[in-house]
Amino acid sequence: MRQAAIIALAVAASLTSPACAGPIVEHEAAKLPIFDAHIHYKEPAWEAFPPETVLKMMDRNGVAMALVSSTPDDGTIMLWEHAPDRIVPELRPYLGDWGSSNWTEFDGMADYIQTRLEQYPHRGIGEFHFRAMETTNKGLLKLIAGMAKKRDIPIHIHSGTAPVEYFYEIDPDLTIIWAHAGMSEPPEVISPLMDKHATLYADTSFREYDILSRTGGMDKAWEVLLLKHSDRFMVGTDTWVNSQWADYDRLIASNRECLAMLPKDAAEAIAYRNAERLFGIDVSSEQLGRR
Numbered sequence: 001m002r003q004a005a006i007i008a009l010a011v012a013a014s015l016t017s018p019a020c021a022g023p024i025v026e027h028e029a030a031k032l033p034i035f036d037a038h039i040h041y042k043e044p045a046w047e048a049f050p051p052e053t054v055l056k057m058m059d060r061n062g063v064a065m066a067l068v069s070s071t072p073d074d075g076t077i078m079l080w081e082h083a084p085d086r087i088v089p090e091l092r093p094y095l096g097d098w099g100s101s102n103w104t105e106f107d108g109m110a111d112y113i114q115t116r117l118e119q120y121p122h123r124g125i126g127e128f129h130f131r132a133m134e135t136t137n138k139g140l141l142k143l144i145a146g147m148a149k150k151r152d153i154p155i156h157i158h159s160g161t162a163p164v165e166y167f168y169e170i171d172p173d174l175t176i177i178w179a180h181a182g183m184s185e186p187p188e189v190i191s192p193l194m195d196k197h198a199t200l201y202a203d204t205s206f207r208e209y210d211i212l213s214r215t216g217g218m219d220k221a222w223e224v225l226l227l228k229h230s231d232r233f234m235v236g237t238d239t240w241v242n243s244q245w246a247d248y249d250r251l252i253a254s255n256r257e258c259l260a261m262l263p264k265d266a267a268e269a270i271a272y273r274n275a276e277r278l279f280g281i282d283v284s285s286e287q288l289g290r291r
């Protein structure tokens with residue numbers, strides 16, 4: 001009889017849980033407001049995850065605000081217009097057939113970026129990709145660095161080390177968010193680059209399983225890196241395809257799992273305080289449920 005009651009309770013609990021809920025983190029990290037520094041709202045997501053749904057997903061995960069860039073930029077503007085107090089828009093320089101592999105070859109790209117920046121209050125330029133520096137239009141990169149600097153906004157780069165160094169050669173005072181902390185770059189490469197450039201930030205998207213050790217706890221090299229540069233990392237989920245949106249609860253839960261292993265100051269910095277400083281905003285749990 002008692003056993004049956006326990007099973008009934010367990011079934012009832014599972015029915016009320018969100019479909020993709022991750023592990024429950026029993027730590028104050030579970031309550032920190034999150035600034036998600038790597039959201040895309042691309043066209044295929046618009047119907048499956050309308051703006052109301054995206055806000056509900058942010059709310060139930062304690063994501064107070066997000067840095068959003070999209071292909072095309074209309075997705076970012078749609079989300080920002082729906083929830084201007086929750087969305088920090090960022091201009092991704094992709095449109096039509098000009099995407100991650102060829103965007104620097106589009107003759108009208110500098111004009112497009114300039115026009116969009118004048119039309120809307122974007123707070124960053126990116127996230128954009130680099131395939132090979134040798135074939136990249138470097139004149140355009142100089143123009144982008146100038147536009148970012150003039151507006152005092154960061155650029156958000158998906159690349160290895162070389163393009164980050166190239167942008168700092170153009171202007172050592174640029175602010176750069178290194179998407180996915182270099183994607184496959186190890187802590188031994190990320191750490192000295194952050195030592196060298198005080199304005200180099202990074203987001204954790206796609207690095208959750210590098211940061212979390214397979215044997216439990218946090219990977220030692222990542223722990224050292226996150227503690228040393230806790231003033232430069234931000235949480236990120238990278239909703240680049242709809243399956244990432246469907247997995248959003250779990251992605252935030254993984255990030256909270258990492259935060260729960262850090263001291264309070266470092267966890268707060270990475271969860272939202274670095275974004276507050278970088279964008280001159282206030283991030284708080286009181287924003288949840290609002291737009």
Ligand SMILES: [Zn+2]
Pocket residue numbers: 127158179180238
């Ligand atoms: Zn990326």
